[in-house]
Amino acid sequence: MISCLSGNEAVAYAMKQINPDVFGAFPITPSTEIPEYFAKFVANGEVDTEYVTVESEHSSMSVCIAAEAAGARAVSATSSCGLALMYELLYVAASNRLPITLACVNRALSGPININNDHSDSMGARDAGWIQMYAENNQEAYDNFIMAMPVGESVRLPVMSCMDGFITSHAVENIELLETNAVRGFVGEYSPENYLLKKENPLAIGPYDISAYYMEHKVQQARAMMAAKARILEVAAEFEKISGRRYGLIEEYRMEGAELALVLIGSSAGTAKAAVDDLRAKGVKAGLIKVRVFRPFPGEELAKALSKVKAVAVLDKSEAFSANGGPLFAETRSALYDSENAPKLINIVYGLGGRDFKTEDVEKVYARLAEIAKTGKIGQVYTHLGQRERGDAQ
Amino acid sequence: MNTVYDLKREVEKPNRLTGGHRLCAGCGAGIVVSGVLRALEENDRAVITNATCCLEVSSFMYPYTAYTDSFIHSAFENSAATCSGVEAAYNVLKRKGKVDGTVKFITFAGDGGTYDIGFQSLSGAMERGHDMVYVCYDNEAYMNTGIQRSSSTPQFARTTTTAVGSARQGKLQCKKDMTEILAAHNIPYAAQTAPFGNLRDLHTKAHKAIYTQGPCFLNVLSPCPRGWDYPMEKLHEIIKLAVDTCVWPLYEVEEGQWRLSYTPKKKLPVEDFLRAQGRFSHMFQKGNEWMIENAQRYVDEKWERLLERTGG
Structure with missing residues (x-):
């Protein structure tokens, strides 16, 4: 079934098809449309969901945690400062092993306040213990949410299903929707082993965990994240059977014989793919890798995919202020440390607060990579792209 | 429910907050929680929510829980939202036939988690109308972190962040009136109580709150021997003084009707309540008589206003 939907509408539609038990709802641009669309489903009696319109994102995540602990399937949607307000509870959700699903519509974090896209919100929460999946376009936003x-x-880990604010959330694209029965069959019933409302066995959740136990609990959590990698691929394989669409932890685009490559996340991959096609047509051996799953981080897969490349630019759409590069760069460089013939690597921070990222920008990056491949000289490892500098025309 | 209150019968019920928890001797919280949970009908289940507080770290230290009912703690400032999430899950799972029987939802939080950091979450949950009871055990400071002032701390009280020195002596501001604020939410039932006398007042109000449909609020005075600085065996005496001086009047607001639950036979001077606690000791130093006068005036004004509201 082909439909023409915005990213937000597609995710709201996926939620409707899933028919979750509880939705903790609070508005924030650009994710607001998701609870808005869902409110219509509620008003029309199209879902059975308890739609809890809370007074903050802190409470929407609290409601999700409690509902999931009580034995229900809980969802929410947020962006930027909303995710930041949830920060404390993201850790609580993950450590209590509560598989909440959160649509994160990526937007720059304040300050200064800015409503446009970058990844500073979810990247700030990258170590909270949530699985993080990023969509390139509306189709992926829909598919990822269902998976x-x-x-x-x-x-038993919560999942953050991310898409780029406005670029994906508000742009209308043709997408292929699954039949609702197929989605319900795929997602199945939620039947946890233990939950608060289970009559036979009362449950206590959220203890004061002393040093004698805390470490063991954290190791279990870390192992669950390690196990998630294989599970993501299994689910993707099942999903391919009902959708015909194939997903991995990363997507390799024109990487066969590639000497120059980008590593990036989200909607910018679409722009970069167009540039890669142009460059390939001109005989440049360009390719790119889109990281779909950032947590768990596909380090081995990335190292393998980059093993034959001469020069790589890792593009970060968030500034970690480490003075040593962005988060995707840090992870990628670490993943390549054990490689025999690790490529030359640079990091470019771009697109902050919705700054445009065009095919010309991509071409400039590949030109730089070509120079690095030729001379073997990296120059400055960590730079920014797209900003005006003192003396530039305003 | 047998409508005639009988303390002996009540305390012979199986305790839903079992022994072995790690609350201090002479702490009010354990008595408050036991007293509230005794008001549950024996066959009804409950899910207890707790804000981060003394009670939480003392009653659920992994791998032991003191509760016989299901329990969830998530953070300091979100116990009302947490309770509302459990209640929302119950509603939908009940509709879907996945849960049966009656389950009640009760939150316990200290005054820090209620008057201060959890205020927004509480106000939101009350406004949304979840079927839950929010119980504040009010010990008038952040006791879990070591006696820091909250907006519930009374004026002049010494805490570790309202120190007594040559330039300042204790808390400058008056106590926030949380029960009135909750009554202003127009919830079906808000009450102020304490584990007082034979616990009838606490029991009756807890039962009413638990079995009234919609969001209900109980503000329960819960002295803290460490923070208030009294010998642990004086707990009951301190509570009685708080009530008989009208520092902590017992009243309820049911569907907008204000009712006084207890009138002291003889209204004692506030001084009697203050003198029993180390946190007010500086008020009795020479030159500080004005503090005691202020405290008395404040209590008198509040009491008069309450009498007007309750038609007493």
Whole structure:
């Protein structure tokens, strides 16, 4: 079934098809449309969901945690400062092993306040213990959201299904929707082993965990995240059977024989793919890798995919202020440390607060990579792209 | 429910907050929680929510829980939202036939988690109308972190962040009136109580709150021997003084009707309540008589206003 939907509408539609038990709802640009669309489904009696319109994102995540602990399937949607307000509870959700599904519509974090896209919100929460999947376009936003529950519920970790604010959330594209029965069958019923409302066995959740136990609990959590990698691929394989669409931890685009490559996340991959096609037509051996799953981080897969490349630019759409590069760069460089013939690596931070990222920008990056491949000289490892500098025309 | 209150019968019920928890001797919290949970009908289940507080770290230290009912703690400032999430899950799972029987939802939080950091979450949950009871055990400071002032701390009280020195002596501001604020939410039932006398007042109000449909609020005075600085065996005496001086009047607001639950036979001077606690000792130093006068005036004004509201 081909439909023409915005990213937000597609995710709201996926939620409707899933028919979750509880939705903790609070508005924030650009994710607001998701609870808005969902409110219509509620008003029309199209879902059975308890739609809890809370007074903050802190409470929407609290409601999700409690509902999931009580034995229900809980979802929410947020962006930027909303995710930041949830920060404390993201850790609580993950450590209590509650497979909440959160649509994160990526937006720059304040300050200064800015409503446009970058990844500073979810990248700030990258170590919270959530599985993170990023969509390139509306189709992926829809598909990822549907795959999130079977992944999260089997490894008992919450999942953040991310898409780029406005670029993906508000742009209308043709996408292929699954039949609702197919989605319900795929996602299945949520039947946790233990939950608060289970009559036979009262449960206590959220203890004061002393040093004698805390470490063991954290190791279990870390192992669940390690196990999530295989599970994500299993679920993707099942999803391919009902959708015909194939997903991995990363997507390799024109990497066969590639000497120059980008590593990046989200909608920018679409722009970069167009540039890669142009460059390939001109005989440049360009390719790119889109990281779809950032947590768990596909380090081995990335190292393998980059093993034959001469020069790589890792593009970060968030500034970690480490003075040593962005988060995707840090992870990628670490993943390549054990490689025999690690490529030359640079990091470019771009697109902050919705700064445009065009095919010309991509071409400039590949030109730099070509120079590095030729001379073997990296120059400055970590730079920014797209900003005006003192003396530039305003 | 047998409508005639009988303390002996009540305390012979199986305790839903079992022994072995790690609350201090002479702490009010354990008595408050036991007293509230005794008001549950024996066959009804409950899910207890707790804000981070003394009670939480003392009653659920992994791998032991003191509760016989299901329990969830998530953070300091979100116990009302947490309770509302459990209640929302119950509603939908009940509709879907996945849960049967009656389950009640009760939150316990200290005054820090209620008057201060959890205020927004509480206000939101009350406004949304979840079927839950929010119980504040009010010990008038952040006791879990070591006696820091909250907006519930009374004026002049010494805490570790309202120190007594040559330039300042204790807390400058008056106590926030949380029960009135909750009554202003127009919830079906808000009450102020304490584990007082034979616990009838606490029991009756807890039962009413638990079995009234919609969001209900109980503000329960819960002295803290460490923070208030009294010998642990004086707990009951301190509570009685708080009530008989009208520092902590017992009243309820049911569907907008204000009712006084207890009138002291003889209204004692506030001084009697203050003198029993180390946190007010500086008020009795020479030159500080004005503090005691202020405290008395404040209590008198509040009491008069309450009498007007309750038609007493």
